[in-house]
Amino acid sequence: MSDFTQHLINGLAAGTIYALVALGYTMVYGVLKLINFAHGDVMMVGTFLGYVVAQKLGYEHQSSLWGVLVIFLAAMAGCAVLGFVIERFAYRPLRDKPRLTALITAIGISFTLSYGFQLDFGPLPGAAPRAFPEIITPREWLIIGDRAVVIWNWQVISLAIAIGLMLMLQGLVYRTRFGRAMRAVSFDHRTAALMGIPVDRIIALTFMLGSALAAGAGILYAIKDTAIQPLMGLYVGLKAFVAAVIGGIGNVPGAVVGGLLLGLVEEFVVGYSSSSWRDAVAFGFLIVVLLVRPGGLFGRVAAEKV
Amino acid sequence: MRSSSLAAVLTSCALALVGCEKKESAPSPASGGTAAAPAPGVTPGVSGDTILLGEVGSLTGSEATFGISTRNAIELAINEVNAAGGVKGKKIEIRVYDNQSKPEEAANAANRLINQDNVLLILGEVASTNSIAMATKAQPAKVPMISNASTNPKVTQIGDYIFRVCFIDPFQGYVMAKFAHDNLKINKVAVLRDLGSDYSQGLADVFERKFTEMGGKIVAGETYTKGSTDFRSQLTAIKRAAPDAIYIPGYYNDIGLIARQARELGITAKLMGGDGWDSEKLFELGGSAVEGSYFSNHYSPDDPNPRVQKFIASYKKAYGSVPDSLAALGYDAAMVAVDAIKRAPSFDRAAIRDAIAQTKNFHGVTGSITLDEKRNATKSAVVLEVEKGKTKYVDTIAP
Numbered sequence: 156m157s158d159f160t161q162h163l164i165n166g167l168a169a170g171t172i173y174a175l176v177a178l179g180y181t182m183v184y185g186v187l188k189l190i191n192f193a194h195g196d197v198m199m200v201g202t203f204l205g206y207v208v209a210q211k212l213g214y215e216h217q218s219s220l221w222g223v224l225v226i227f228l229a230a231m232a233g234c235a236v237l238g239f240v241i242e243r244f245a246y247r248p249l250r251d252k253p254r255l256t257a258l259i260t261a262i263g264i265s266f267t268l269s270y271g272f273q274l275d276f277g278p279l280p281g282a283a284p285r286a287f288p289e290i291i292t293p294r295e296w297l298i299i300g301d302r303a304v305v306i307w308n309w310q311v312i313s314l315a316i317a318i319g320l321m322l323m324l325q326g327l328v329y330r331t332r333f334g335r336a337m338r339a340v341s342f343d344h345r346t347a348a349l350m351g352i353p354v355d356r357i358i359a360l361t362f363m364l365g366s367a368l369a370a371g372a373g374i375l376y377a378i379k380d381t382a383i384q385p386l387m388g389l390y391v392g393l394k395a396f397v398a399a400v401i402g403g404i405g406n407v408p409g410a411v412v413g414g415l416l417l418g419l420v421e422e423f424v425v426g427y428s429s430s431s432w433r434d435a436v437a438f439g440f441l442i443v444v445l446l447v448r449p450g451g452l453f454g455r456v457a458a459e460k461v
Numbered sequence: 462m463r464s465s466s467l468a469a470v471l472t473s474c475a476l477a478l479v480g481c482e483k484k485e486s487a488p489s490p491a492s493g494g495t496a497a498a499p500a501p502g503v504t505p506g507v508s509g510d511t512i513l514l515g516e517v518g519s520l521t522g523s524e525a526t527f528g529i530s531t532r533n534a535i536e537l538a539i540n541e542v543n544a545a546g547g548v549k550g551k552k553i554e555i556r557v558y559d560n561q562s563k564p565e566e567a568a569n570a571a572n573r574l575i576n577q578d579n580v581l582l583i584l585g586e587v588a589s590t591n592s593i594a595m596a597t598k599a600q601p602a603k604v605p606m607i608s609n610a611s612t613n614p615k616v617t618q619i620g621d622y623i624f625r626v627c628f629i630d631p632f633q634g635y636v637m638a639k640f641a642h643d644n645l646k647i648n649k650v651a652v653l654r655d656l657g658s659d660y661s662q663g664l665a666d667v668f669e670r671k672f673t674e675m676g677g678k679i680v681a682g683e684t685y686t687k688g689s690t691d692f693r694s695q696l697t698a699i700k701r702a703a704p705d706a707i708y709i710p711g712y713y714n715d716i717g718l719i720a721r722q723a724r725e726l727g728i729t730a731k732l733m734g735g736d737g738w739d740s741e742k743l744f745e746l747g748g749s750a751v752e753g754s755y756f757s758n759h760y761s762p763d764d765p766n767p768r769v770q771k772f773i774a775s776y777k778k779a780y781g782s783v784p785d786s787l788a789a790l791g792y793d794a795a796m797v798a799v800d801a802i803k804r805a806p807s808f809d810r811a812a813i814r815d816a817i818a819q820t821k822n823f824h825g826v827t828g829s830i831t832l833d834e835k836r837n838a839t840k841s842a843v844v845l846e847v848e849k850g851k852t853k854y855v856d857t858i859a860p
Contacts, residue, residue: 158697158700158701160695161692161693161697161700161726165691165694165697166694168691168693169691189632222570243612270521270561271834273521273522273525281525282520282521282522282525282743283525283526283529283742284523284714284746286717286746286748287622293725302727303727305725305726305727376690379691380690380691380718380722381690381717381718381721381746382690382714382717382718382746384523384714386522386688387690389688390688390689393809415465421694422693422694423697425683425694425695426694426697426698429683429684430656430683430684430685430698431656431684433686433694434686445733459683
């Protein structure tokens with residue numbers, strides 16, 4: 156039983172990060188019908204921003220709630236700017252070109268970031284992995300049984316931050332004018348433009364929002380798994396993309412459910428069968444979901460307009 | 462619609478042309494390289510007063526610190542040789558290519574060294590998977606290759622032009638099994654291995670076999686894949702088996718995290734590993750979690766041998782850090798190559814190959830190197846313990 160609890164905690168922790176990254180994929184897909192393969196690498200950049208800020212502010216060995224907040228906000232703001240720049244200069248000029256062009260550009264941006272960051276000059280981090288500072292001093296929050304299960308304070312704080320970010324996004328998408336405009340653009344951007352919605356600005360804002368969420372996910376990831384390196388975005392990005400597709404790409408609650416499901420499925424596969432099956436089962440799960448519901452769990456299958 | 466299909470046709474034509482071009486141009490330098498030199502002065506790798514050697518290393522990517530320290534040490538060795546007047550009146554030059562820690566890039570880089578740069582011989586790699594990829598290019602072209610630190614047996618089995626200056630996995634697995642059984646006196650061990658790495662698989666297999674033969678028990682076997690940073694699910698499963706120690710023959714970047722997460726989950730078992738642990742990054746990533754762990758290695762910086770201390774001093778002076786064992790092996794690989802070039806009657810690659818094969822009792826930084834008939838080095842291994850963010854020499858285990 157204590158194993159089960161531990162696996163549940165592990166799976167939830169991994170799943171919330173997949174979910175936060177998946178949200179960015181899904182929102183961008185919603186407004187642009189573009190799979191932004193650079194999204195995982197934006198997360199990586201966010202993590203490194205957090206790393207630099209943490210060091211500059213001297214939060215390396217002492218932690219405070221304000222410090223954590225500053226690191227999160229700085230990383231998220233920095234990535235929002237990065238998201239804006241990527242959209243403005245890499246994707247917007249290709250808006251009217253065939254979709255494949257933008258997709259390949261996305262892969263190009265992804266490689267530019269992940270390999271560019273491995274260079275070793277100026278502020279660039281170089282290829283070797285680094286340890287993210289312990290911005291939350293680890294403390295045992297809850298101990299079950301004879302140390303059979305230990306829940307740490309940072310696990311609780313991370314979960315709270317992740318849920319907070321998701322609720323904020325929910326409010327933004329369903330309760331504000333911007334959210335309504337975003338949903339209108341994702342429904343049909345031509346008609347939205349005719350209704351007076353500034354489509355370009357909405358798309359740019361969506362990119363910034365998704366990138367900021369990715370940065371938040373990146374810091375949570377770094378708090379959890381410590382090592383950060385320029386290629387980290389590829390792996391997490393791929394898994395989060397799978398999560399977004401499982402949930403139904405383009406669907407906001409779907410991304411959260413997909414992320415959590417993927418995290419839990421992976422965890423329990425390793426825990427109760429063999430760890431070699433982890434990725435096979437994760438991707439097998441994707442195939443089964445797509446066979447049963449081609450639009451993903453929450454997605455709608457729209458008839459192709461001719 | 463029409464324009465895009467036209468573009469597609471054009472692209473595929475262009476691709477086909479590029480494909481043809483490559484096919485045509487590839488064999489000519491290769492055949493030029495392998496055949497005996499038709500005219501004097503065009504011996505591969507030797508021109509005028511320089512000898513050109515090649516190296517492929519992981520300068521970027523997940524195993525970058527291995528590649529960087531190897532390259533530094535090889536540079537150091539070559540600078541020393543050149544400062545002492547070079548070999549047979551010629552200076553040595555080295556061309557280094559990065560493989561991004563990927564086998565397919567390692568194969569490309571080896572091809573480039575062989576076909577474009579026409580090097581005399583190739584040095585590298587650390588990761589066995591990459592060395593195997595390079596060896597499959599070097600062997601058919603009959604270019605001698607010396608791997609500094611790939612310990613998987615398959616590497617030199619690729620052919621008679623492939624050598625190494627380190628011991629092989631069966632030996633390293635045996636060393637830790639013997640150490641766990643005889644020195645630590647434990648008999649319940651869990652094994653956690655990297656599924657995609659020839660190196661990790663090799664060490665884990667031998668460890669499991671030898672440890673069971675000695676009377677120990679393997680209580681859990683789990684795997685992970687390169688790139689993942691969350692090992693909690695595997696570790697939770699291992700915790701259930703309550704082992705005395707966990708054998709993790711992986712690379713430092715994974716080990717640091719595994720150790721942290723194991724301690725976080727409340728696992729107190731000792732951690733053990735192989736030479737892939739040897740990097741200063743292990744202490745940065747693992748922090749206090751790796752304290753008290755043991756791993757087998759090629760050399761110890763504590764070794765009082767003057768040859769070792771001189772190497773450490775000059776490496777420190779040039780690069781500002783204590784050389785890890787990959788650096789020590791890189792230095793030895795370069796020096797074995799230079800020694801062979803000195804002894805060979807000509808600069809012919811076949812003659813160089815024969816000279817390398819005859820290496821006997823070569824006094825390297827990592828011990829006395831003798832290459833056996835399978836082109837592997839026979840030498841002893843050391844066991845190190847992590848103490849206060851440094852390694853401490855514990856024992857030497859002979860073959």
